[in-house]
Amino acid sequence: MQLRLWHYDLPLKHTFTISRESIDVQPTVIVELEQDGVRGYGEATTNPYYGVTLESLTEAIGSCRDILEKSALGDPVELYEQLAEPLDSHRFALCALDQAAHDLWGKLQGKPVYQLWGLSTDHTPVSNYTIGIDSVETMVSKLNEFAGWPIYKIKLGTGQDVEIVERLRRETDAVFRVDANCGWSAEETVDNSRALAPLGVEFIEQPLPATEWEAMRQVRRESKLPVVADESCQREEDVACCDGFFHGINIKLVKCGGLTPARRMIAAARTRGLSVMVGCMTESSVGISAIAQLLPLLDAVDMDGAVLLAKDVASGVTLDRGVCRYPDRPGCGIELMEEGRRLL
Ligand code: MG
Numbered sequence: 001m002q003l004r005l006w007h008y009d010l011p012l013k014h015t016f017t018i019s020r021e022s023i024d025v026q027p028t029v030i031v032e033l034e035q036d037g038v039r040g041y042g043e044a045t046t047n048p049y050y051g052v053t054l055e056s057l058t059e060a061i062g063s064c065r066d067i068l069e070k071s072a073l074g075d076p077v078e079l080y081e082q083l084a085e086p087l088d089s090h091r092f093a094l095c096a097l098d099q100a101a102h103d104l105w106g107k108l109q110g111k112p113v114y115q116l117w118g119l120s121t122d123h124t125p126v127s128n129y130t131i132g133i134d135s136v137e138t139m140v141s142k143l144n145e146f147a148g149w150p151i152y153k154i155k156l157g158t159g160q161d162v163e164i165v166e167r168l169r170r171e172t173d174a175v176f177r178v179d180a181n182c183g184w185s186a187e188e189t190v191d192n193s194r195a196l197a198p199l200g201v202e203f204i205e206q207p208l209p210a211t212e213w214e215a216m217r218q219v220r221r222e223s224k225l226p227v228v229a230d231e232s233c234q235r236e237e238d239v240a241c242c243d244g245f246f247h248g249i250n251i252k253l254v255k256c257g258g259l260t261p262a263r264r265m266i267a268a269a270r271t272r273g274l275s276v277m278v279g280c281m282t283e284s285s286v287g288i289s290a291i292a293q294l295l296p297l298l299d300a301v302d303m304d305g306a307v308l309l310a311k312d313v314a315s316g317v318t319l320d321r322g323v324c325r326y327p328d329r330p331g332c333g334i335e336l337m338e339e340g341r342r343l344l
Contacts, residue, residue, distance in 0.1 A: 012026065229242045
């Protein structure tokens with residue numbers, strides 16, 4: 001295989017704010033793996049919370065060049081096993097490579113990845129549309145700009161969280177889910193769950209800081225709404241840790257290292273009776289099209305990352321008010337629309 005690495009700055013439609021940060025532009029890298037003239041793509045965004053920068057991604061991915069250039073792609077799981085140890089502390093880089101290997105694998109065989117896994121897309125969950133933190137009036141206008149979605153995910157952690165949800169509830173009958181991104185205490189979470197349950201909220205994502213396990217056990221016992229781990233569930237081994245502390249997990253491909261570990265996490269969660277959601281970052285259609293391959297295995301999905309962009313750099317799956325439409329193309333269905341700045 002030949003390796004190339006591209007850098008893009010993805011411009012957002014609106015400033016996107018969660019409980020700990022605000023962004024207008026999302027830097028991302030796209031891995032390109034080429035074999036027999038066929039190209040597969042995978043993505044990893046930068047992320048200050050997880051300490052991931054353009055430089056660290058470039059260095060980590062570049063360190064695997066020898067392994068990649070000496071291998072011919074067979075099963076992407078075999079390549080993952082070769083890369084997992086050298087990239088153990090660089091899961092975002094591992095994710096971009098694992099996604100690219102899957103896209104290439106499907107393209108070389110002329111079939112979508114989900115089909116090669118034996119899955120059907122006849123019944124798949126619909127994605128939510130995410131509303132970042134802002135003034136209440138701006139959050140209302142963000143919802144109305146994307147009216148008609150069946151589910152909205154509302155970012156909270158503001159000091160006026162219940163008022164925000166009450167105000168948004170006046171606009172729509174859609175399902176709400178909320179994400180505090182570690183911004184609440186245990187007491188606030190239990191109180192908020194009592195106020196939010198009658199407002200049609202489905203679940204609460206990551207209310208407490210990721211390390212507050214004992215407080216989380218209490219929250220799980222007393223909350224009126226299910227609680228779903230995001231920052232507390234990053235890698236394969238974290239699924240077992242979440243059992244008894246959360247009702248479900250939110251898997252992100254960059255956190256765990258790609259499609260290969262994500263499928264194992266889904267299976268592990270199922271044996272423990274945990275619900276499973278896959279979430280996205282603010283990312284292009286490269287990363288979103290990889291997530292789409294997992295849809296038949298999920299209870300819920302948050303894959304609106306590319307919808308939040310003012311300009312995408314690739315084509316692949318699209319969302320029609322939350323419903324995933326698959327392109328008639330093999331692999332993850334990804335075509336790059338423009339070349340970025342070449343890093344490798
Ligand atoms: Mg989250």
